[in-house]
Amino acid sequence: MNPALAIIASTLVGVxxxxxxARQGVRMNLEQWSVGGRAxxxxxxxxLMAGELYTTFTFLGAxxxxxxxxxxxxxxxxxxxLAFVLSYWLLPAIWRFARQHGVLTQPEFxxxxxxxxxxxxxxxxxxxxxxxxxxxxxxxxxxxxxxLTSYGSLTSSSAIWIxxxxxxxxxLLSGMHGSxxxxxxxxxxxxxxxVFLGLYxxxxxxxxxxxxxxxxxxxxxxxxxxxxxxxxxxxxxxTVALSALGMYLWPHAFTATFTAGNERSFRRNAMVMPLYxxxxxxxxxxxxxAVLQVPALTGDQIDLALLRLAIQTFDPxxxxxxxAAGMLTAIVPGSIMLVSASTLVARDLYRPCxxxxxxxxxxxxxxxxxxxxxxxxxxxxxxxxxxxxxxxLMGFGFVTQLAPALLAVLARDRRVNRYGAFAGIxxxxxxxxxxxxxxxxxxxxxxxAPEWVHDVNPGIVGLALNVLTTFIVSLLTRDRLRARMPPRxxxxxxx
Amino acid sequence: MKLHHWLAVIPFLLFLGGSLFAARVQPFVLxxxxxxxxxxxxxxxxxxxxxxxxxxxxxNRAP
Numbered sequence: 001m002n003p004a005l006a007i008i009a010s011t012l013v014g015v016x017x018x019x020x021x022a023r024q025g026v027r028m029n030l031e032q033w034s035v036g037g038r039a040x041x042x043x044x045x046x047x048l049m050a051g052e053l054y055t056t057f058t059f060l061g062a063x064x065x066x067x068x069x070x071x072x073x074x075x076x077x078x079x080x081x082l083a084f085v086l087s088y089w090l091l092p093a094i095w096r097f098a099r100q101h102g103v104l105t106q107p108e109f110x111x112x113x114x115x116x117x118x119x120x121x122x123x124x125x126x127x128x129x130x131x132x133x134x135x136x137x138x139x140x141x142x143x144x145x146x147x148l149t150s151y152g153s154l155t156s157s158s159a160i161w162i163x164x165x166x167x168x169x170x171x172l173l174s175g176m177h178g179s180x181x182x183x184x185x186x187x188x189x190x191x192x193x194x195v196f197l198g199l200y201x202x203x204x205x206x207x208x209x210x211x212x213x214x215x216x217x218x219x220x221x222x223x224x225x226x227x228x229x230x231x232x233x234x235x236x237x238x239t240v241a242l243s244a245l246g247m248y249l250w251p252h253a254f255t256a257t258f259t260a261g262n263e264r265s266f267r268r269n270a271m272v273m274p275l276y277x278x279x280x281x282x283x284x285x286x287x288x289x290a291v292l293q294v295p296a297l298t299g300d301q302i303d304l305a306l307l308r309l310a311i312q313t314f315d316p317x318x319x320x321x322x323x324a325a326g327m328l329t330a331i332v333p334g335s336i337m338l339v340s341a342s343t344l345v346a347r348d349l350y351r352p353c354x355x356x357x358x359x360x361x362x363x364x365x366x367x368x369x370x371x372x373x374x375x376x377x378x379x380x381x382x383x384x385x386x387x388x389x390x391x392x393l394m395g396f397g398f399v400t401q402l403a404p405a406l407l408a409v410l411a412r413d414r415r416v417n418r419y420g421a422f423a424g425i426x427x428x429x430x431x432x433x434x435x436x437x438x439x440x441x442x443x444x445x446x447x448x449a450p451e452w453v454h455d456v457n458p459g460i461v462g463l464a465l466n467v468l469t470t471f472i473v474s475l476l477t478r479d480r481l482r483a484r485m486p487p488r489x490x491x492x493x494x495x
Numbered sequence: 496m497k498l499h500h501w502l503a504v505i506p507f508l509l510f511l512g513g514s515l516f517a518a519r520v521q522p523f524v525l526x527x528x529x530x531x532x533x534x535x536x537x538x539x540x541x542x543x544x545x546x547x548x549x550x551x552x553x554x555n556r557a558p
Contacts, residue, residue, distance in 0.1 A: 071518065071520075071528075071531075074530065074531065074534045077535075077538055078511075078514075078534060078537070081506055081537065081541040082507060082541075084541070084545065085507070085541065085544075085545065088503070088548065209526065209527075210525075210526025213523070213526065213531070214523075217528065221520070222520060223520075224520045224528040224530060224531065225519045225528060226514065226530065236514045236518070237511050237514055237515075240510060240511065240514075241511070267549055267552070267555060270545050270549075271545040271546050271548075271549045272542070274538050274539075274541040274545065275538075275539075275542050277538055278539075281535065
């Protein structure tokens, strides 16, 4: 066993032990397991929310995207910051409603808001649809990390299985509490690793970040800004808008907001998080350092850039530490996602079909769902194919379709009813799914349109169709619901 | 909409509008390509704006 693998293995064991330890003294029922009993402190909520940000995507995906595409990679910082701005108002509103109605999951939120169990089922389906590619991207990253840092002593497949089993064991034992304690460790480590790599690699190969930029501009002029076509300004604006809207609609992020003890945490976080987002810069610097050093990786291979460069540059034990950090960035958010998805299956898929189930029984169902979901995700991961960022963008295209329905509830918009919201979501999701499956692009839809139209993100088009459908269908069906409008979010009586 | 609501529009204008005219490599600012420097500047500006929003928002006057 080489030093790199030893370090990764011991980190894994340590994390499992931490997960077990966090559980002691806390009685595990469904509420504890999925939202940590709603009493996490401001600081802990911050860590948990920040932990959401620093996933395999930041570590491998962002650096890989920077390596493969240059300037456009900075869309990540743009959408994160705009999402934080939105969160200042969005999250407290969601939290208030959830607390008032005892909501534990995202589908339940919509079901109660629109007084429609069918709505709950639809949202559950959308949530699971989006969570799977996200889970796959974590597993994919895990596979890459463990495989490369083991210097080939583990194959990609066995690496994925080991990671998946570890994550599942971790989740089954402690749920949300476990995730929070390891999140602290993970954030400290990934911060240290990213800052180090982002500064050292450019220094080592080019003599500094500024020099690195100059060299890249010399060899590949224009690479560091936005291209005229493809990932152009139109792509940037539409993708940033889509992602900013969708960031808190991810089921795990949505549900994580329920863990706050008070709503002020969210406003505080919105203020501080943009600075935290600067850390992504280092990941991108590291990826850019690879542009002139690592020979042409294309397609979904761009995700390997950072690690390939690290292996070229460092001793095995350093590679091991980097690999351990990377492993944690996959396991922590991955476990949060697994918790969210299994809770969804238990409360919003299973229970509506068997309403008499006890909480204990539902806990068992959750745990069973965890195993099934893990197997599904591993199967998809092993089948291979898409790059980390493309998987993420697929997921975003789905979750953002929930935005109009959510905003209508929180703004208490009377023009939207449950039929409209339902139809809108259906239309949006179908469009995005269709474009993914058929490879339909704006170019094929509107071949005669100007170039910038071709670059627009399909998710935004789906969203536009969604909003249109929502209002039209609501208008057409308003008489059906004259006496049954969406319940008000605040405790004021219905006028 | 109150002042602290209007302030929140600024980051949107900066990031999205900026991508249209700041999306170039030259001139280099502090050793960074213009687009990169612009993005970083927007991030810092967002933090500053949100700090201001937090201070101005009456909901944060804690008892």
